[in-house]
Amino acid sequence: MVTGPPPRSISWRSDHPVPRTNIAPQDSPLATNKFYANFFLGSQHQGVWTHPYSLTWSKGTGYAQSWGMTISHLDADQRIFGPPHPDVPGHPAKYFINPLAIQSLILSAAELGSSTVLTTDSLQAFSVNANLLPYPGSLSKITFPLLQGMGFVTGVYSKLQPVIQSSVFFRSVSSAASSSIGIFKYVIILEDGKQWLLYATPSNGQDPRFSLISQTTIRGVPNWFGYIQVAKNLAGSPGEYIYDNSAGVYPVAADLTAWKSAQIGTYQIQWKKAGLTSRDAPQLLMFALPHHVESFGGTTPYGLTSLRLQTTTKGTASGVIADYWTLVEPSLPIDMGFSPWDGSLPLGTRSAKPLSSRALAIIKAVAASELQQDMNSQTNLDSMYFSGKALSKFATIVYTVHNLCQEPDLAQLGLGRLKMAFTKFSTNQQIFPLVYDTVWKGVVSSGAYRTRDPGQDFGNTYYNDHHFHYAYFIHAAAIIAYLDPQWLVLNKEFVDMLVRDTANPSSSDPYFPFSRTFDWYHGHSWAKGLFESADGKDEESSSEDALFAYAIKMWGRVTGDKSMEARGNLMLAVLARTLRNYFLMQDGNANQPANFIGNKVTGILFENKVDATTYFGNSLEYVHGIHMMPLLPYSALTRPSRFVYEEWSLLFDPANAAAPAPASSVQGGWKGILYANLALINPKRSWEFFAQPDFDMRWIDGGASRTWYLAWAAGEHSLDRKFLLLFADCVFEGLGGA
Numbered sequence: 030m031v032t033g034p035p036p037r038s039i040s041w042r043s044d045h046p047v048p049r050t051n052i053a054p055q056d057s058p059l060a061t062n063k064f065y066a067n068f069f070l071g072s073q074h075q076g077v078w079t080h081p082y083s084l085t086w087s088k089g090t091g092y093a094q095s096w097g098m099t100i101s102h103l104d105a106d107q108r109i110f111g112p113p114h115p116d117v118p119g120h121p122a123k124y125f126i127n128p129l130a131i132q133s134l135i136l137s138a139a140e141l142g143s144s145t146v147l148t149t150d151s152l153q154a155f156s157v158n159a160n161l162l163p164y165p166g167s168l169s170k171i172t173f174p175l176l177q178g179m180g181f182v183t184g185v186y187s188k189l190q191p192v193i194q195s196s197v198f199f200r201s202v203s204s205a206a207s208s209s210i211g212i213f214k215y216v217i218i219l220e221d222g223k224q225w226l227l228y229a230t231p232s233n234g235q236d237p238r239f240s241l242i243s244q245t246t247i248r249g250v251p252n253w254f255g256y257i258q259v260a261k262n263l264a265g266s267p268g269e270y271i272y273d274n275s276a277g278v279y280p281v282a283a284d285l286t287a288w289k290s291a292q293i294g295t296y297q298i299q300w301k302k303a304g305l306t307s308r309d310a311p312q313l314l315m316f317a318l319p320h321h322v323e324s325f326g327g328t329t330p331y332g333l334t335s336l337r338l339q340t341t342t343k344g345t346a347s348g349v350i351a352d353y354w355t356l357v358e359p360s361l362p363i364d365m366g367f368s369p370w371d372g373s374l375p376l377g378t379r380s381a382k383p384l385s386s387r388a389l390a391i392i393k394a395v396a397a398s399e400l401q402q403d404m405n406s407q408t409n410l411d412s413m414y415f416s417g418k419a420l421s422k423f424a425t426i427v428y429t430v431h432n433l434c435q436e437p438d439l440a441q442l443g444l445g446r447l448k449m450a451f452t453k454f455s456t457n458q459q460i461f462p463l464v465y466d467t468v469w470k471g472v473v474s475s476g477a478y479r480t481r482d483p484g485q486d487f488g489n490t491y492y493n494d495h496h497f498h499y500a501y502f503i504h505a506a507a508i509i510a511y512l513d514p515q516w517l518v519l520n521k522e523f524v525d526m527l528v529r530d531t532a533n534p535s536s537s538d539p540y541f542p543f544s545r546t547f548d549w550y551h552g553h554s555w556a557k558g559l560f561e562s563a564d565g566k567d568e569e570s571s572s573e574d575a576l577f578a579y580a581i582k583m584w585g586r587v588t589g590d591k592s593m594e595a596r597g598n599l600m601l602a603v604l605a606r607t608l609r610n611y612f613l614m615q616d617g618n619a620n621q622p623a624n625f626i627g628n629k630v631t632g633i634l635f636e637n638k639v640d641a642t643t644y645f646g647n648s649l650e651y652v653h654g655i656h657m658m659p660l661l662p663y664s665a666l667t668r669p670s671r672f673v674y675e676e677w678s679l680l681f682d683p684a685n686a687a688a689p690a691p692a693s694s695v696q697g698g699w700k701g702i703l704y705a706n707l708a709l710i711n712p713k714r715s716w717e718f719f720a721q722p723d724f725d726m727r728w729i730d731g732g733a734s735r736t737w738y739l740a741w742a743a744g745e746h747s748l749d750r751k752f753l754l755l756f757a758d759c760v761f762e763g764l765g766g767a
Contacts, residue, residue: 409460
């Protein structure tokens with residue numbers, strides 16, 4: 030993509046409400062939504078989750094009263110579960126959370142105290158350096174290179190007296206033989222019975238001579254230079270052997286590369302190393318999440334070890350010995366377009382067939398009515414989110430009329446009004462114009478600058494939800510450009526800017542960071558921006574995350590940017606895998622707790638907890654609908670039929686007398702969302718709902734249309750969508766048809 034400045038219609042501001050503090054100067058743009066943001070935001074006393082470990086600046090708390098860096102790892106039996114959900118059959122726990130105040134080990138120094146400061150530097154997509162200095166400007170410090178999945182927590186000491194502390198209390202500390210010359214090894218047993226291993230590698234060969242001073246403190250020698258690595262070992266002697274042979278090297282950064290061949294997408298995460306880096310130095314030990322292990326390719330599976338450690342919200346992590354991982358997605362949705370689509374069919378047959386004359390007559394009549402709605406009043410709002418939803422809605426209607434109904438004249442009328450509505454934004458004349466923020470380097474709403482409300486437009490000014498908000502604009506723009514390629518001349522730069530803000534592929538772009546929201550380690554995006562958070566980053570709407578990837582894919586297609594289209598395809602495939610593993614919980618899901626998966630969806634997934642709710646209410650149609658909307662072609666990829674059937678049958682099926690929220694009784698736009706989702710497994714019933722002659726338009730969400738829902742259901746039916754689903758001890762077989 031281009032890497033020039035934003036369009037001239039975008040004014041620049043240097044007074045962002047969140048000042049850039051505790052960050053060393055760097056030329057590259059700063060990532061706002063990454064795992065380490067708590068270390069430069071607010072009190073700096075909230076945790077950072079690298080998985081499987083978490084780190085927190087102690088700031089004088091706990092039994093140890095330490096000012097060092099707390100390292101914590103929690104096993105599954107340490108989770109705290111909320112009360113049984115009263116509305117869900119089987120009454121699964123409403124939430125689970127991992128305790129925050131367990132200070133298993135603390136890497137500190139005798140010099141650290143109440144004058145200690147925490148700074149950060151080298152902020153990149155996968156990594157950051159966190160530094161503890163005895164006082165501002167000190168040349169002595171501990172640097173913690175933090176990367177997601179790191180096998181050891183490493184502290185690099187510069188002229189300090191190492192102190193290792195614990196608020197769990199030390200039961201025993203013993204030196205042990207090391208497998209590598211120049212590395213000093215200690216075995217630590219805490220009072221909870223858990224074993225931790227410590228490896229100290231001095232820069233000058235000086236023995237750190239650690240000694241146990243008290244139940245909370247181990248002390249080394251003064252003026253020490255080198256690095257200390259710690260790891261929790263639950264695997265006994267075999268695990269200790271693996272750690273012994275991996276100590277002495279640690280990751281400091283990572284690069285991402287990707288390529289495709291036909292339908293196969295491959296991406297590699299390659300780590301940069303420090304420590305022992307000679308030719309015969311050990312390879313890195315890193316921890317992989319379950320979706321990584323599922324998709325390992327090349328030689329990467331050979332690096333899997335027997336090490337397993339629980340993560341907070343992503344199942345069990347597996348230790349892998351490798352300097353890079355190769356991950357393969359074997360079935361990219363390369364043929365997915367704007368029409369209804371079914372990925373279970375053979376390539377070349379997966380898009381909707383021509384619709385029946387009966388279906389077309391009904392859809393045309395509804396579309397003619399919906400295109401009479403006032404586009405300007407529905408799109409020119411004080412919210413990028415709701416404005417984008419409306420633009421996407423009208424774009425989808427216009428596409429349906431033009432391509433599925435084959436009514437170009439009616440479509441052209443709607444397209445002209447849609448382009449006028451979009452121009453309000455591409456020329457930056459909306460109620461709250463966008464501004465380019467030079468502090469954090471991104472395009473944000475001017476709303477919070479004016480209202481002084483951080484929650485204005487869901488926190489857009491503070492970098493919340495950009496992938497949700499801008500995805501709707503990118504999707505609408507892709508349809509407009511598909512129908513009128515000349516429109517790109519005046520509008521491509523604006524839409525490209527939205528892509529760069531959220532999903533920039535370049536780490537050398539001076540105006541926007543690489544991949545602001547999508548986390549290539551976790552395989553999904555994080556919605557939370559510049560807000561300190563006790564439980565880390567979070568993601569609520571998994572379906573709008575998928576819209577984000579889909580919109581990028583389709584914008585790449587209509588603009589002829591094959592690389593962008595391929596990135597969107599890869600993101601969709603990765604998302605389909607991670608949503609199935611972590612967010613959309615089929616029976617038997619192995620990654621979330623057994624007494625939680627009955628909720629079927631995670632609600633809000635944080636780095637440290639999962640809560641089956643939403644930010645706007647607890648009703649089941651909210652909690653589940655936010656993971657459905659909008660229903661578009663990608664939904665057939667990211668929402669597996671088996672999952673949709675289980676969720677519908679348990680919670681929303683009017684034929685199930687025990688369903689707590691039968692769709693027939695749900696009110697408002699959520700009712701339409703539920704029945705549109707039903708088209709994924711029963712398009713006939715979905716069609717019947719939307720085609721009923723006395724249809725109440727209050728059942729349509731402001732970001733959706735009856736036109737598209739009818740076309741969606743009819744299109745899914747046109748694919749002869751069959752499903753064979755195992756549920757409990759019976760086989761359910763059905764054919765959607767009308």
